[in-house]
Amino acid sequence: CVTRIETIEGKVLAEQKPKREQVLDARIAYIVTDMLRDVIKGNGTAGHLNGRPGRPAAGKTGTSQNNKDAWFVGYTPNLVGLVYLGPDRGQKGLPAGAGALAAPVWATFMEKALVGVPPVDFTKPAGLVERAICDVTSLLATAVCPNHAEYFVAGTDPTVFCRVHRELHITICRKSGLPAGASCKDTEVRIFDAEHRPTGQCRRCSAWDNFWKWLTGKSDTKSDSGSGAGGGTGGGTGGGANDRDNQSQIGDDGPTGNDQNKERQQSPLRKLFSP
Ligand SMILES: [Zn+2]
Numbered sequence: 001c002v003t004r005i006e007t008i009e010g011k012v013l014a015e016q017k018p019k020r021e022q023v024l025d026a027r028i029a030y031i032v033t034d035m036l037r038d039v040i041k042g043n044g045t046a047g048h049l050n051g052r053p054g055r056p057a058a059g060k061t062g063t064s065q066n067n068k069d070a071w072f073v074g075y076t077p078n079l080v081g082l083v084y085l086g087p088d089r090g091q092k093g094l095p096a097g098a099g100a101l102a103a104p105v106w107a108t109f110m111e112k113a114l115v116g117v118p119p120v121d122f123t124k125p126a127g128l129v130e131r132a133i134c135d136v137t138s139l140l141a142t143a144v145c146p147n148h149a150e151y152f153v154a155g156t157d158p159t160v161f162c163r164v165h166r167e168l169h170i171t172i173c174r175k176s177g178l179p180a181g182a183s184c185k186d187t188e189v190r191i192f193d194a195e196h197r198p199t200g201q202c203r204r205c206s207a208w209d210n211f212w213k214w215l216t217g218k219s220d221t222k223s224d225s226g227s228g229a230g231g232g233t234g235g236g237t238g239g240g241a242n243d244r245d246n247q248s249q250i251g252d253d254g255p256t257g258n259d260q261n262k263e264r265q266q267s268p269l270r271k272l273f274s275p
């Protein structure tokens with residue numbers, strides 16, 4: 001609130017003793033401040049302040065149509081500053097908006113007003129939780145989402161994970177680098193997002209199994225390999241999602257594999273001699 005209005009010569013025009021009253025939940029205030037801190041950095045509307053005023057601060061620009069008025073209201077934990085720029089009689093607009101004009105005036109004022117005052121950070125109240133949020137969907141981030149941290153009042157934090165960047169645990173054959181089939185022995189589980197999951201399936205290992213079976217008439221692997229279904233061990237489930245015991249896949253509707261059965265119709269011999 002306004003405590004004193006004085007002229008540039010120091011003549012006091014009005015004075016008021018402040019009465020304090022808390023009007024906002026401290027947790028909400030902290031979250032709003034956390035958002036408004038982004039205004040003066042990076043891609044914020046006053047982002048070109050570029051670290052000014054050199055201490056923890058938050059603020060908000062305000063620009064009216066055609067840049068007629070430009071506001072910036074900003075604060076540190078111990079000082080609030082407000083800048084208004086505009087014509088005395090509403091003729092023409094300013095040459096730029098509030099971020100470019102009012103914010104630097106505010107920053108200059110704050111820097112001078114706080115000379116000698118040690119920087120302090122905003123105090124985080126109890127009862128907040130920090131969550132990684134997907135930049136794209138604003139849902140809880142999976143391990144593969146582009147994400148940023150956000151605060152929530154405990155109990156109001158999102159519980160649903162992003163479904164665009166789904167974390168897929170796919171068993172990969174180390175020999176071929178492709179999703180493993182039942183014949184692959186040297187495998188590891190790797191994590192992919194749904195959009196960049198590998199397609200197809202290792203044929204190299206099953207080719208030897210099939211060749212062995214073709215030679216001897218018996219299989220030396222599990223019965224689901226080379227069962228005469230024309231290769232593609234795992235039945236074309238795609239994405240390596242067969243039933244090997246080290247196979248796991250998070251997400252209840254993972255790749256269906258309907259688009260990945262190109263190799264399915266090949267005989268063991270063709271598989272053996274194809275590259
Ligand atoms: Zn995501």
Ligand SMILES: [Zn+2]
Nearest residue numbers: 173184202205
């Ligand atoms: Zn393999």
